[in-house]
Amino acid sequence: MPLGMVVLAKQVPDTKKITGQAMNDDGTVNRSALPAVFNPEDRYALEAALEIRQRFGGTVTVITMGPPAACELLREALFMGADRVVLLTDRRAAASDTLATSYILSCAVRHAGQAGTVDLVLCGRQAIDGDTAQVGPQCAEKLGLPQVTYVEEILDVEGGRITARRNVGDGTEVVRCPLPALVTVTDTFQEPRPWSAKALMKCKHARAPLELEREAAAAQGGAAGKAKAGGKAGGAATAAERKVAQAVAKRAEALKARGLLIEQWTLDDIEADLSWCGRDGSPTKVKRIQSVVLKGSGHQEFQNTEEDISRLVHLLIEDHTIG
């Protein structure tokens, strides 16, 4: 029986590339200055899903929640071989903590299930911007599914059960879990496959409707944007605005015919209860953010000479640090 799989993936700022300029003066993170990347462990989760599809058959849907720019991640997922990709985008989801995020994603998984059963939900163990590792287990709880965390190898999928090897820090554990289930995948899983050249040629033109609007507005020049704002105030659409809307509709139709229109969902589409979403739905609140400051007090410099080094060793023995 082919498996219905959903991969939850996130586009994240590349925290390894943070430099001094990436922090604002008030210590907050200047996200726009950081390159956005496919969260590393989510890529391993997609690899796990594609591996399962290859060995046991099935379909792979990738859902990402984020701004339209996250479509870049969805295109990469298509290049790797995903069957279906979805952009979940809604301003009301902003400022969600892990609990609210899990709730929204669980609604999205349920909504994806309307097109076919979902047997397995996969996501990376954690995202590199928050490193919480909470969204996977919380999403499993919200969906009422058993969870298998820290998976580094899929051993078998058979008889409605998945057998996987988990990396539990001081060793490994092989577990068998009935489907449907949720698994989180670590970066000790096999390396994600490279993009397929064929998929790249076909899918590089894939766009979400919001991207098409932006591209069309840009093509019309800044005037269209202004016209749009003015049109709203005045009630009637301007000629420029109508032109943009027509161009968008035309391109969307053409993409859809070729299977290249990225699905786009809002919180209304997935029937999320708004009181569970965004800041209102988030029990944890950020009280304060501080940028890391080096201490550097009481520093003592020693020269690279025998005398100085001997003096240092003497000092360390004197205060019982060593010896």
Added chain:
Amino acid sequence: MIRVNPKGEVWVFVEQEDGRLHEVGLELLSKGRELADRLGVPLAACLLGYNVEGLAEQLVRYGAEKVYVADHKLLARYQTNPYAATMVQLVEAHEPQIVVYGATPLGRDLAPRIASALRAGLTADCTDLDIGEHAEPSSDETHENLLLQIRPAFGGNIIATIVNFDRWPQMATVREGVMVMPEADPGRTGEIVAFRPRLSETDCPIEIVDRQRTAKRVDLKKARVIVAGGAGVGGKDNFRLVWLLANALGAAVGASRAAVDSGWIEKDHQVGQTGTTVRPALYIAVGISGAVQHRAGMAEAAKILAINSDPSAPIFQVAHYGICGDLNDVIPRLVHAIKAKG
């Protein structure tokens, strides 16, 4: 979620496996003791397992005034669902104000499941906890005596303080090794409260087919002195100098992620955000530039000695002692001086 209950207890979930307590639970009892004293409420430990009553007395000696023991055969081996169900039942029955867990693979598998079921807040991998107030900008209200949950984020580039003032209990997982291990006091007394969880076989959907434990070859957490090498060491051959110095001092060998990724040393030795957090009496950083991710794991060392040929390396800013020079000269000189004094 449970009601906001300022009289509620402070709870520590203590991890055990095969009848042995995980150290992080004891570390958390020392921090929990401090928080409970600040709030003027009792400190309790939650012990789940099968035939584990014997461990409860130990927890009292480490500072718990109360130990809730859920002893059930379905809790013999850790499994997410029955453990989460038991904790949810305990929380709903006793309404603690704070529940903390070790940020171990087990704790980070379990705590989010409990938080989601309770619809309560949870902060991951805290490096410090405190009690304080929070003025909420959206309501102009000030909430007093909240748990301040302090953690690094964005790869260690920022430190965030998180609060949860309305959807209790306030919960956090806490990184291993960052809280001080308490001394056991045989004179302490406490109450042991048996709790009978409502569990059935359907709560245990997962079958554990096989378990392999790899004994840790290095125990960096227990080392008094650590000599750690980084990218600046330059190669696997040169890493011998790090071992040489460690042997002269009877020290453990640590490494930065760069050295581990280069294949000069095994991952067991890695110190830092994705490795072990250490707080030795002396940490000698050899050829380690001092990226935030590394500092996150060693900045709490009592003394830090940095050896680096780059005078602008950030490690010098956190070090108490610094030697700027080539490790090929510095290490033999150090070893010579140590042997001469010893």
